[in-house]
Amino acid sequence: xxxxxxxxxxxxxxxxxxxxxxxxxxxxxxxxxxxxxxxxxxxxxxxxxxxxxxxxxxxxxxxxxxxxxxxxxxxxxxxxxxxxxxxxxxxxxxxxxxxxxxxxxxxxxxxxxxxxxxxxxxxxxxxxxxxxxxxxxxxxxxxxxxxxxxxxxxxxxxxxxxxxxxxxxxxxxxxxxxxxxxxxxxxxxxxxxxxxxxxxxxxxxxxxxxxxxxxxxxxxxxxxxxxxxxxxxxxxxxxxxxxxxxxxxxxxxxxxxxxxxxxxxxxxxxxxxxxxxxxxxxxxxxxxxxxxxxxxxxxxxxxxxxxxxxxxxxxxxxxxxxxxxxxxxxxxxxxxxxxxxxxxxxxxxxxxxxxxxxxxxxxxxxxxxxxxxxxxxxxxxxxxxxxxxxxxxxxxxxxxxxxxxxxxxxxxxxxxxxxxxxxxxxxxxxxxxxxxxxxxxxxxxxxxxxxxxxxxxxxxxxxxxxxxxxxxxxxxxxxxxxxxxxxxxxxxxxxxxxxxxxxxxxxxxxxxxxxxxxxxxxxxxxxxxxxxxxxxxxxxxxxxxxxxxxxxxxxxxxxxxxxxxxxxxxxxxxxxxxxxxxxxxxxxxxxxxxxxxxxxxxxxxxxxxxxxxxxxxxxxxxxxxxxxxxxxxxxxxxxxxxxxxxxxxxxxxxxxxxxxxxxxxxxxxxxxxxxxxxxxxxxxxxxxxxxxxxxxxxxxxxxxxxxxx
Numbered sequence: 001x002x003x004x005x006x007x008x009x010x011x012x013x014x015x016x017x018x019x020x021x022x023x024x025x026x027x028x029x030x031x032x033x034x035x036x037x038x039x040x041x042x043x044x045x046x047x048x049x050x051x052x053x054x055x056x057x058x059x060x061x062x063x064x065x066x067x068x069x070x071x072x073x074x075x076x077x078x079x080x081x082x083x084x085x086x087x088x089x090x091x092x093x094x095x096x097x098x099x100x101x102x103x104x105x106x107x108x109x110x111x112x113x114x115x116x117x118x119x120x121x122x123x124x125x126x127x128x129x130x131x132x133x134x135x136x137x138x139x140x141x142x143x144x145x146x147x148x149x150x151x152x153x154x155x156x157x158x159x160x161x162x163x164x165x166x167x168x169x170x171x172x173x174x175x176x177x178x179x180x181x182x183x184x185x186x187x188x189x190x191x192x193x194x195x196x197x198x199x200x201x202x203x204x205x206x207x208x209x210x211x212x213x214x215x216x217x218x219x220x221x222x223x224x225x226x227x228x229x230x231x232x233x234x235x236x237x238x239x240x241x242x243x244x245x246x247x248x249x250x251x252x253x254x255x256x257x258x259x260x261x262x263x264x265x266x267x268x269x270x271x272x273x274x275x276x277x278x279x280x281x282x283x284x285x286x287x288x289x290x291x292x293x294x295x296x297x298x299x300x301x302x303x304x305x306x307x308x309x310x311x312x313x314x315x316x317x318x319x320x321x322x323x324x325x326x327x328x329x330x331x332x333x334x335x336x337x338x339x340x341x342x343x344x345x346x347x348x349x350x351x352x353x354x355x356x357x358x359x360x361x362x363x364x365x366x367x368x369x370x371x372x373x374x375x376x377x378x379x380x381x382x383x384x385x386x387x388x389x390x391x392x393x394x395x396x397x398x399x400x401x402x403x404x405x406x407x408x409x410x411x412x413x414x415x416x417x418x419x420x421x422x423x424x425x426x427x428x429x430x431x432x433x434x435x436x437x438x439x440x441x442x443x444x445x446x447x448x449x450x451x452x453x454x455x456x457x458x459x460x461x462x463x464x465x466x467x468x469x470x471x472x473x474x475x476x477x478x479x480x481x482x483x484x485x486x487x488x489x490x491x492x493x494x495x496x497x498x499x500x501x502x503x504x505x506x507x508x509x510x511x512x513x514x515x516x517x518x519x520x521x522x523x524x525x526x527x528x529x530x531x532x533x534x535x536x537x538x539x540x541x542x543x544x545x546x547x548x549x550x551x552x553x554x555x556x557x558x559x560x561x562x563x564x565x566x567x568x569x570x571x572x573x574x575x576x577x578x579x580x581x582x583x584x585x586x587x588x589x590x591x592x593x594x595x596x597x598x599x600x601x602x603x604x605x606x607x608x609x610x611x612x613x614x615x616x617x618x619x620x621x622x623x624x625x626x627x628x629x630x631x632x633x634x635x636x637x638x639x640x641x642x643x644x645x646x647x648x649x650x651x652x653x654x655x656x657x658x659x660x661x662x663x664x665x666x667x668x669x670x671x672x673x674x675x676x677x678x679x680x681x682x683x684x685x686x687x688x689x690x691x692x693x694x695x696x697x698x699x700x701x702x703x704x705x706x707x708x709x
Contacts, residue, residue, distance in 0.1 A: 053316070061281060062280065062319070063261075063284065068219075068266065069220070069284055070318070070320055071371045071375050072320075073343040073344065073367040074344060074345075074364050075345055077113060081093065082113070083133045087138045087141075088115070088130070090142045090153065091110075108368075109220065110151055110154065112155055115139070116129070117129065118130075123167070124158050124191060125169055125191075125208075126166045136216070139215075152219040154219065155216065155218045157221065157223060158223070158224050159223030159225050159227070161194075162194055163191050164192060172201070173194075175200075176194050176195060177193060177194060177195065178195045178231050178233045178235065188229075193231070195238060195248065196226065197240040198238055198240075198248075202251055205252060205255075209221050209223075209256050210256075213263050213267050214264070218267070220268035221260070221267065223256070223269070225272055226271050227279075227286050228271075249279055250275070253271075256269055269283055270284055271283060274286040277312065280312075284319070285321065287321075287322055290305065290309060290310040291323050293305065294307070306389075307339055307406050308323070309382065310340065314379050317377050320343065321343070322343035323336070323337035323343070331359065334363055335456065336406065336457070338366070339393065340404075341367075346364060354682045355676045358603045358681065369532070369534070369539045370400075371537075372397050373538075374402065379396070380396075385405070385418055386418060390418075391405070391408060392404065392418055400462055400463050401462040403418065404457060404458075405460065406452075406457045409454060410455075411454060412454065413451070413452050414452070417452070418450075419446070420445060420448065421444060421445055422439075422445055423464075426463060427462075427463060428461065430461075432458060433458075434542065437449070437460055438450070461539070461542070463541045463542060466481045467479070469531055470545065471546060474515070475514060475515045476529055477512070477513050478511070478512045478514060483510065486536045487535055488505065488533075488534045489512075489531055489532065489533060490502055490532040490534065491529065492531075492532070493524050493528060493529050493530065494524060495524055496524065498601055498602040498603055498605075499603055500603055503519040503520065528545070528546040530543070549704065549705055550599075550704040552597065552599065553581075555578050557594055561594045562594060562596050565591055565593055567583065567592050568581065573698050577700070580698040581690075582696065585695065589693060590691070591689055591692070593690065594687055600683070601675045601680045601681055601684075601685050602706055603675075603681045604675075604681070605704050607672070607675060607702070608670060608672055608673075608701075609670075609671040609673070610668055610671070610700040611668070611669055612697065613663060613665040613697055614695060615665045617695045618665045618695050619640070619693055619697060620641060620643055620693045621638055621640040622640060622662065622693075623636060623638040623639075623692065624689070625689040626688055627686045627689070629686055631683070633687075634654065634655050635655070635679050635680050636654075636655060636657065636678065640661065642658070644691060654677065654679030659673065
């Protein structure tokens with residue numbers, strides 16, 4: 001920035017600056033500056049980070065962190081009012097907010113906010129139980145109900161804010177509060193702001209948290225704000241320097257954890273952001289603002305962190321981070337949180353459509369199915385990829401490796417994007433689409449080929465070959481290569497409404513014959529079946545078998561449909577079947593279409609189109625439009641420069657989605673359109689329109705490919 005340029009007197013290079021509080025030095029006096037060490041390395045930031053980690057571990061002595069917490073990835077809030085029918089109730093508010101979702105089946109813990117009496121009143125800091133809701137006894141019963149469901153409970157309290165009308169505020173606010181240079185008390189958030197460097201406040205907060213845990217049997221306590229705030233305090237009665245905030249926060253957190261450990265040993269203490277590296281010793285976890293910070297600067301035109309990564313998460317993985325995406329409910333933020341293997345909030349409001357909710361639920365599913373990998377103590381950030389703007393992280397276990405890959409560019413990226421060390425007897429599966437990944441051997445490594453949309457994330461698992469599946473007269477035979485403890489199978493296929501149906505079954509033998517009708521009745525439509533093998537609730541292998549394709553158009557119009565425009569059938573040029581369709585070459589906008597389909601588009605599917613561009617008369621743009629029962633022709637994908645919709649209305653949305661450059665000319669090419677990016681997932685498809693700008697094109701088979709997005 002301008003300040004750095006002024007201090008260091010250069011525009012390009014490396015500089016270090018230390019800010020001190022201004023103070024006047026008397027003649028002949030001196031000021032001892034902070035001791036600093038400068039290290040030189042060969043230029044790879046990984047070397048510097050590793051050296052930093054090694055140095056930190058010479059003095060870093062964290063509290064023993066609970067194993068259960070590292071394996072938690074999804075939380076929800078009972079925020080509106082954690083009461084029902086005159087009693088404390090932590091489960092019902094969460095269920096009501098997500099009526100169409102299996103909320104409790106996907107949440108690891110619930111944060112209880114607004115629980116003290118009166119709720120969000122002026123007495124924060126006292127934390128008395130609401131008498132009109134049954135008091136402490138009712139509170140404990142609500143905690144037990146959650147525990148009986150396998151859900152942990154986290155109590156929200158303020159980390160430095162105290163209500164003006166609270167007993168503790170009235171008694172000690174003046175003595176313990178933060179005061180500025182002018183003698184005015186800090187009033188952030190409308191209450192007393194307690195100074196974390198005051199020993200009496202430290203003791204009060206520690207004893208309060210310990211009391212709450214002992215009273216309620218809560219599993220975690222969240223201290224809001226204290227981890228992300230910083231303030232100068234000039235209170236004349238305080239025995240600290242004005243800039244000792246972080247020292248005071250560290251001492252406060254240390255006392256809190258020591259007091260709680262005497263009551264219950266596996267309780268998590270966490271906060272909003274992690275204060276500073278030193279103070280993470282005294283916490284188990286925090287919210288992270290890495291994604292939100294990256295989004296904020298990106299909106300200012302400065303892309304400092306295109307993936308929302310926090311390197312601290314990877315170099316000190318025992319400290320758990322939960323991402324707080326911009327605006328809380330934010331699909332791009334969830335993708336980046338997943339890319340970094342961080343926990344996420346499981347609350348979805350009504351602004352999300354079915355397709356977006358499906359994507360969010362997929363993120364939660366993959367996080368929880370692979371919590372063994374995402375809680376690994378040896379993750380590797382930002383491993384090398386084969387394409388600029390494509391980033392990857394590695395999460396290894398003894399048996400499998402998870403790779404998260406993020407496309408930070410504005411273009412679709414496809415082909416050989418990642419090269420990884422290979423293990424004999426292993427294969428590679430993309431866990432959102434359940435698609436087997438194409439590999440190419442390269443010595444002791446393999447190159448992985450796949451496609452990833454702009455600002456999107458994929459998840460590739462390197463899995464041992466433990467499962468085999470084959471079809472046997474409308475049934476499937478599942479064979480498991482070796483016996484394991486606590487094995488379960490998850491069987492998944494597409495339902496008649498396009499939804500993903502799953503059933504979990506126990507494993508009683510190494511070869512099992514399964515009839516999908518026994519599991520799903522008549523609710524399923526397609527023969528493609530995915531089997532996932534779990535050991536101790538973690539995914540160990542996954543295989544898909546069966547027909548993946550539903551043909552929408554090939555060799556003739558579907559029965560009952562109506563054509564529009566000029567259709568010419570060409571038997572001399574075809575990709576499959578007997579013929580392709582085209583129309584006379586023309587300037588402007590040649591197009592032909594048909595309507596009358598009644599085809600539900602499954603979630604997670606692709607629309608596949610085979611196309612041949614005339615090398616002697618190539619168009620400047622090709623476009624496929626889709627008509628649905630709900631929204632008409634409001635779904636469009638195109639390749640090449642946009643000439644057909646000059647107004648650009650809806651550009652970058654399902655109404656007008658750019659898919660990149662024109663396909664190669666003079667050969668058959670497979671085009672793929674993820675159903676979700678044109679907004680047709682779960683909707684009934686009624687028609688398809690084939691358009692181009694100038695030139696001539698032959699179109700062949702149009703099909704739905706299941707579970708490939």
